[in-house]
Amino acid sequence: MLTAEMIKSAALAAGADKCGIAPMHRFAGAPREMDPRLLFPEAKSCVGFVFRIPRGVQRGIEEGTQFFQYPSMAYGGINEIFAPQVLYQVGKLIESEGYEAFVYRNTGARGAVSDMDGAPGNTISPEEQIEVNDQARTATAHHRSVQFTRPVRPGNACPDLQFHFRLAAVACGLGEIGWSKLLLTPEFGPLQRVAFLFTDAVLEYDEMYSGKPLCRRCGACVRECPGGCIPPIGSGKTVRVEMEGKMIEWADTDMWKCYAYYTHAGKYYNPFVPREVWEENRDGALDLFSKEDVKADEHEVVKVYGALQQYFPSWVGYNMAKCGGCIRGCVSMLEKKGGCLEGRFEKPLRTGKAWKMDR
Numbered sequence: 633m634l635t636a637e638m639i640k641s642a643a644l645a646a647g648a649d650k651c652g653i654a655p656m657h658r659f660a661g662a663p664r665e666m667d668p669r670l671l672f673p674e675a676k677s678c679v680g681f682v683f684r685i686p687r688g689v690q691r692g693i694e695e696g697t698q699f700f701q702y703p704s705m706a707y708g709g710i711n712e713i714f715a716p717q718v719l720y721q722v723g724k725l726i727e728s729e730g731y732e733a734f735v736y737r738n739t740g741a742r743g744a745v746s747d748m749d750g751a752p753g754n755t756i757s758p759e760e761q762i763e764v765n766d767q768a769r770t771a772t773a774h775h776r777s778v779q780f781t782r783p784v785r786p787g788n789a790c791p792d793l794q795f796h797f798r799l800a801a802v803a804c805g806l807g808e809i810g811w812s813k814l815l816l817t818p819e820f821g822p823l824q825r826v827a828f829l830f831t832d833a834v835l836e837y838d839e840m841y842s843g844k845p846l847c848r849r850c851g852a853c854v855r856e857c858p859g860g861c862i863p864p865i866g867s868g869k870t871v872r873v874e875m876e877g878k879m880i881e882w883a884d885t886d887m888w889k890c891y892a893y894y895t896h897a898g899k900y901y902n903p904f905v906p907r908e909v910w911e912e913n914r915d916g917a918l919d920l921f922s923k924e925d926v927k928a929d930e931h932e933v934v935k936v937y938g939a940l941q942q943y944f945p946s947w948v949g950y951n952m953a954k955c956g957g958c959i960r961g962c963v964s965m966l967e968k969k970g971g972c973l974e975g976r977f978e979k980p981l982r983t984g985k986a987w988k989m990d991r
Contacts, residue, residue, distance in 0.1 A: 634729040636836040639722060643681055646721035647714055650682035650819060652804035652838040656830075658876050659795075659803065665744050665752075668795040668830065670788070672734045675830040677837070680804030681718055683710045685823040687963065687981060693956050696903065696987045702956065706825070711738045715827040722829060731833040738827055743794035746776040748887050748930075753777065755930055776930070799873060801826050802880060805838035808846050812853035812862050812958040813871075813882045816846040821966045821973045822959050840878060846972050848965060854883075856961035856986065858901050859893035859921075861886045889928035892920055892936050897954035899991045904954070905943045907991055914939065960986070 636653050643651040656669050656676060664670070668678065685706040692698025716737050723733035740747045746755040755776040781790040798815045802808060806826070807817035814822040818841075854862045862883050863869035869884040896902055898921045899910035910918060917939035919926045926932060964982040966973040 634726065634731060634833050634835070638725065638729075639679060639835070642722050642725045643679075643718055646718040647683075648681040648718045649684040649824070650806060650817065652680045652682075652801075652806045653835050654678045654680070654800075654803040654805065654840075655837050658840075659800075661874070662795065662799075663750075665789055665793065666795050667789065668736075668793070668800065668828075671736070671793055671795075672732070672830045672832070674732075674832045675734065677831050677833055677835045678800060678804060679722070679829040679831065679835075680801050680806050681715065681722075681827050681829070682801070682806055682817060682820070682824045683715055683718075683826065684820050685710070685825065687823060687977065690823075690956060690960055690963070690981065693954075694960055694981060694986075699904075699954055710825045715825070719827055719829055726829075726831050726833065729833070731831050734830040736828045736830065738797065738825060739794070741776045742792040743777055744781050744790035744792075747794060748776050748891065751777075797826055797828070799875065799880070800828055802840060803875060804828075805840050808841050809880055809882045810847035810853070810962065811849060811851075811865060811883050812857075812962065813885050814853075814958065814962065816962075816966075816972070818843065818846060818972050821846070821971075822962045840876065844972075846966075848971060850965050852961035852965040853958035856957035857890075857893070858898050858955060858957055859886075859889050861890040861893060862958065886928055888930065888933055889920070892928060892933050894955045896921075896936055896940050900989050901957075902940075902954045903989065905940055909939070909943075910991065957986075 639653070640651040654677070656678060659667060659669050659678075662668070669675070689701045689706045692701055719735040719737060723735050726733040745752045748755065778792065781792075783790055798809050798813070801815050807815055810816045810822065815824065815826065816822055817824055849865055851865050854864050862885050870881050871884050873880045896905075899905070899907070910921075913919065913922065917935040920928055920932045920936060960981065963973065964980065965971060967976070967980045968974065
C-alpha cells in the first residue's frame, strides 16, 4: 500500500531536502490557464519537493568575486539535474504501486500566458540572449509564452499549462511567501528551488505552514533591491490570494524591472560592463536603469540585452546573476536574532557592509 511516508522517504533518499503533500482541492480558485487540477483531472494529490540552495553559491556575489556559481549550480544544477532525478525516482515508486505519477520539473516560458506578468499572447523572452530580429521573433523558444496554442478538446486549458510554483509549495505545507515574493521555508529561508509531482493516489496530507511567520516584514528586500523593484511595506501595492481560508500576501513586484536588474544589475552592481557604456547609453538602450519614467516591459528589457549581452562572461542557458540583492538581504536578516536561520551557520553570510561600485 502506497503511503505518504514511503513517498517522503524515497524523496529524501533520492536527494530532496524536504517533501510535503497537498490535496488538489487547495488549488480551488486558481486562474484556469494556471490551474494544476487541469493537468491531470484524476489527480488527488500534489507532492512538493524542496531542493536546498547551498548558501555558499551566494558567497561569490556577496563578496563581488564570483558570479557564475549561483546561476549554474542553484538554477541550472537543480532544475536540470538534481530535481529531475528525484522526480524520476519517486515517480517510479508511485507507479510501481499502481498509481500514476505526473512529474513536473521547473520550467518557464511554455504557457499560454507570460510567466512574467500573466499577459496572454506573444511575449518576447530576452533571456535567450539572442539577436532579436524578424527571423528570431518567429521562434517559440525566444518568448515568455507559446505563440500559438489552443485547447485540444472542449473544456481543456491551452497547453502547456503552467502553475504558480510558490503557491503550490505553500499548499504542500513547505513554507510561506515572503514580502519579496520569494518562497521561505523554516529550514532554508529563501535558499531553495522546488519541483512537483501529481498522482491519483489518495495520501495523508500536510497542513499548510502555520508556525511563527518566516518573513519578518523587515524591508531588507526592499532596501537591497538595486532597481527599487519591490514596493515598500505599507505601500498598499500587494498581491493577495486566499487558499483554504488562509490569506497569502506579497509585494506586487515589478517583474520586468526585476528581470532587468537580476540579469544586468545596473551600473553600480555589474562589474563586467565598462563604465563608459553606462555613461554613453547609446540610443537610450539603458534608459530603464536611469530614468524613472521609463516603464519596464519586454521591449525595454530586449534593449538592455542588446546593449549589454556582449559583456556576459559566459552563458549556460541561465541568466548571469549580477544582483540577488533581495535573497542576500533576506538571508542576512533571517540569520539575526529571532530569524528562522539564526544559529544555522558558524558565521553569518554578511560580515560587513554590502558592496557597491564607485562609478
